[in-house]
Amino acid sequence: MTMKIAVLPGDGIGPEIVAEAVKVLEALDLKLEMETAPVGGAAYEAAGHPLPESTLNLAKSADAILFGAVGDWKYDTLARPLRPEQAILGLRKHLGLFANFRPAICYEQLTHASSLKPELVAGLDILIIRELTGDIYFGQPRGRRTAADGHFPGAEEAFDTMRYSKPEIERIARVAFEAARKRNKKVTSVDKANVLETFQFWKDVVTEVHKDYPDVELQHMYVDNAAMQLVKAPKAFDVIVTGNMFGDILSDEASMLTGSIGMLPSASLNDKKQGLYEPSHGSAPDIAGKGVANPLATILSAAMMLRFSLNQEEAARRIEAAVQQVLAQGLRTPDIYSDGTTKVGTAQMGDAVVKAL
Amino acid sequence: MTMKIAVLPGDGIGPEIVAEAVKVLEALDLKLEMETAPVGGAAYEAAGHPLPESTLNLAKSADAILFGAVGDWKYDTLARPLRPEQAILGLRKHLGLFANFRPAICYEQLTHASSLKPELVAGLDILIIRELTGDIYFGQPRGRRTAADGHFPGAEEAFDTMRYSKPEIERIARVAFEAARKRNKKVTSVDKANVLETFQFWKDVVTEVHKDYPDVELQHMYVDNAAMQLVKAPKAFDVIVTGNMFGDILSDEASMLTGSIGMLPSASLNDKKQGLYEPSHGSAPDIAGKGVANPLATILSAAMMLRFSLNQEEAARRIEAAVQQVLAQGLRTPDIYSDGTTKVGTAQMGDAVVKAL
Numbered sequence: 032m033t034m035k036i037a038v039l040p041g042d043g044i045g046p047e048i049v050a051e052a053v054k055v056l057e058a059l060d061l062k063l064e065m066e067t068a069p070v071g072g073a074a075y076e077a078a079g080h081p082l083p084e085s086t087l088n089l090a091k092s093a094d095a096i097l098f099g100a101v102g103d104w105k106y107d108t109l110a111r112p113l114r115p116e117q118a119i120l121g122l123r124k125h126l127g128l129f130a131n132f133r134p135a136i137c138y139e140q141l142t143h144a145s146s147l148k149p150e151l152v153a154g155l156d157i158l159i160i161r162e163l164t165g166d167i168y169f170g171q172p173r174g175r176r177t178a179a180d181g182h183f184p185g186a187e188e189a190f191d192t193m194r195y196s197k198p199e200i201e202r203i204a205r206v207a208f209e210a211a212r213k214r215n216k217k218v219t220s221v222d223k224a225n226v227l228e229t230f231q232f233w234k235d236v237v238t239e240v241h242k243d244y245p246d247v248e249l250q251h252m253y254v255d256n257a258a259m260q261l262v263k264a265p266k267a268f269d270v271i272v273t274g275n276m277f278g279d280i281l282s283d284e285a286s287m288l289t290g291s292i293g294m295l296p297s298a299s300l301n302d303k304k305q306g307l308y309e310p311s312h313g314s315a316p317d318i319a320g321k322g323v324a325n326p327l328a329t330i331l332s333a334a335m336m337l338r339f340s341l342n343q344e345e346a347a348r349r350i351e352a353a354v355q356q357v358l359a360q361g362l363r364t365p366d367i368y369s370d371g372t373t374k375v376g377t378a379q380m381g382d383a384v385v386k387a388l
Numbered sequence: 389m390t391m392k393i394a395v396l397p398g399d400g401i402g403p404e405i406v407a408e409a410v411k412v413l414e415a416l417d418l419k420l421e422m423e424t425a426p427v428g429g430a431a432y433e434a435a436g437h438p439l440p441e442s443t444l445n446l447a448k449s450a451d452a453i454l455f456g457a458v459g460d461w462k463y464d465t466l467a468r469p470l471r472p473e474q475a476i477l478g479l480r481k482h483l484g485l486f487a488n489f490r491p492a493i494c495y496e497q498l499t500h501a502s503s504l505k506p507e508l509v510a511g512l513d514i515l516i517i518r519e520l521t522g523d524i525y526f527g528q529p530r531g532r533r534t535a536a537d538g539h540f541p542g543a544e545e546a547f548d549t550m551r552y553s554k555p556e557i558e559r560i561a562r563v564a565f566e567a568a569r570k571r572n573k574k575v576t577s578v579d580k581a582n583v584l585e586t587f588q589f590w591k592d593v594v595t596e597v598h599k600d601y602p603d604v605e606l607q608h609m610y611v612d613n614a615a616m617q618l619v620k621a622p623k624a625f626d627v628i629v630t631g632n633m634f635g636d637i638l639s640d641e642a643s644m645l646t647g648s649i650g651m652l653p654s655a656s657l658n659d660k661k662q663g664l665y666e667p668s669h670g671s672a673p674d675i676a677g678k679g680v681a682n683p684l685a686t687i688l689s690a691a692m693m694l695r696f697s698l699n700q701e702e703a704a705r706r707i708e709a710a711v712q713q714v715l716a717q718g719l720r721t722p723d724i725y726s727d728g729t730t731k732v733g734t735a736q737m738g739d740a741v742v743k744a745l
């Protein structure tokens with residue numbers, strides 16, 4: 032059976048890094064049908080909208096989406112509904128991609144690249160599971176109005192609604208407990224139960240779901256403390272599960288701890304295991320088109336795609352082993368380069384992975 | 389004229405560290421009237437409420453509040469309105485303490501204590517200004533209900549309201565620009581304008597207020613990026629201004645970067661320059677009563693109190709110089725101890741500061 036992949040390169044370095052991941056996928060002996068469509072700023076320029084109907088329909092019809100990155104300073108002045116990041120929010124929403132997996136792994140050969148002292152990050156392997164379709168990202172009502180009460184009644188104000196329903200919390204908690212079972216059996220649920228109704232409820236529901244996973248250890252932590260503990264002792268974590276807003280902040284903090292965000296993949300899944308796969312880093316317009324971007328995060332995202340959405344565990348492992356091999360060979364794009372290693376460009380790195388397969 | 393200070397020691401290590409700050413204040417030649425009252429868990433036990441009427445009235449009538457810390461695991465099972473942290477939220481609200489100053493400073497002698505590589509934090513001096521009486525912390529409506537729409541209509545859900553009015557944003561922006569004028573003239577306003585109505589408004593209003601401060605540089609940054617840049621290159625920041633929720637997370641992350649959170653003071657001011665002064669760290673119930681807690685953050689908070697609320701700049705500087713001196717002498721509480729320095733307890737450290745005055 033042929034598996035269909037929607038390839039959405041996007042903006043900035045997106046096209047370059049996605050091209051290398053496609054190269055790697057094509058080198059595998061699999062029946063993959065890949066179809067490319069514009070997204071983000073590129074789609075706005077081609078079709079007047081960051082997520083055109085045709086791109087959305089392609090994504091919906093595919094088994095998986097390989098996504099590059101979106102965004103560029105030059106779109107900052109567009110009205111909000113037309114900005115590139117609306118594409119990624121739209122895909123999450125329309126495909127119901129509620130479970131975001133963001134590993135923060137420190138590769139042995141790249142330990143020195145971290146801002147943190149080597150002993151704090153050597154061997155780091157955390158998995159952040161972020162709820163991706165709820166919370167204050169999508170909660171209604173939101174907008175501007177005249178304040179009816181508060182500190183300045185009568186003044187102009189803006190507002191948003193944070194909300195989580197019980198089934199939304201239950202399903203992401205299950206995803207986290209299941210993931211922890213395959214790892215070190217520890218889940219840290221991050222909340223702000225001491226201040227927010229939403230996250231007191233979150234804590235209560237996660238505690239209840241935990242009853243079905245007595246073999247997994249559950250710890251609750253406030254988000255401010257989690258932001259501190261990630262800096263102080265990141266290796267104390269195994270799986271972190273949290274809401275959309277806190278997850279946005281903590282997953283970026285955690286990936287930067289590794290010092291090599293150019294290496295980190297991500298997956299966003301719905302309940303049918305359809306998924307969107309993208310590097311954890313952004314579109315880096317400053318280095319776009321120069322052939323220096325690191326394609327490994329995207330290549331590793333393709334590996335996650337094979338594992339989670341296409342049921343091709345062996346092919347996934349082959350890619351991951353090939354990435355390990357090119358690192359062991361000393362090949363490095365500029366973002367992870369250090370003395371004594373060999374500096375290569377985007378395409379050279381992709382070619383090296385293909386060769387190592 | 390006698391200045392009145394409300395002394396609220398609170399829970400855990402609160403009483404020990406506040407005692408040392410009081411010792412230091414008494415050693416100065418100033419007309420200070422200090423009155424102590426229970427707060428947090430201690431007040432719940434003494435009077436059935438974490439912020440008793442009498443404590444609140446004392447705080448309101450004082451020129452400044454010297455606050456220790458609140459909280460202990462043993463109060464976790466109390467109903468939310470009775471938990472210790474409600475005291476601090478109540479004081480902020482009832483006294484209108486909207487401007488929270490949280491310096492993140494890396495002391496020369498303590499650079500090694502940071503999780504970060506020394507070159508990244510040596511000389512670090514950031515000031516985080518967090519809005520403290522608005523945002524999702526206090527926004528109404530909030531609670532539990534049956535979801536009318538969303539992913540699971542009919543399900544039980546919890547919700548909170550994020551909101552900021554124009555004058556609330558204006559006044560905290562002014563505080564930040566004024567503070568930057570006395571420092572390196574750079575403000576980073578942290579928002580999530582790409583997703584939240586509240587923070588698009590925040591960004592718009594801060595941009596408008598900036599017109600009155602053309603000598604100060606203004607940069608806008610998304611909160612997820614800020615969480616990363618703090619790890620990657622913290623010294624690139626001067627003043628950071630943000631809302632209550634993002635400020636909670638980022639100020640804790642930033643203070644942990646220094647590696648010596650036991651050294652960091654904080655101030656929370658209202659528009660009459662009344663202020664609450666407390667260490668940036670918590671109540672640390674695990675080491676309470678052992679005489680090992682670091683009193684320097686509280687002593688430095690007392691210095692901030694003299695500067696901001698009591699108009700005693702010279703006395704503030706004397707305290708800060710004395711703290712520098714005890715560090716130079718090599719005195720260290722266990723949290724900042726390293727080989728070759730002299731380990732001392734809480735009271736010894738306080739005595740040394742008094743001697744150095």
Ligand SMILES: CC(C)[C@H](C(=O)O)[C@@H](O)C(=O)O
Nearest residue numbers: 116117119120279582583612
């Ligand atoms: C681009 C933006 C809307 C998005 C988010 O906030 O979720 C991004 O930061 C991410 O984490 O994927």
Ligand SMILES: CC(C)[C@H](C(=O)O)[C@@H](O)C(=O)O
Nearest residue numbers: 225226255473474476477636
């Ligand atoms: C105790 C808690 C309510 C409080 C907050 O979230 O503001 C604390 O974390 C702080 O930063 O002072």
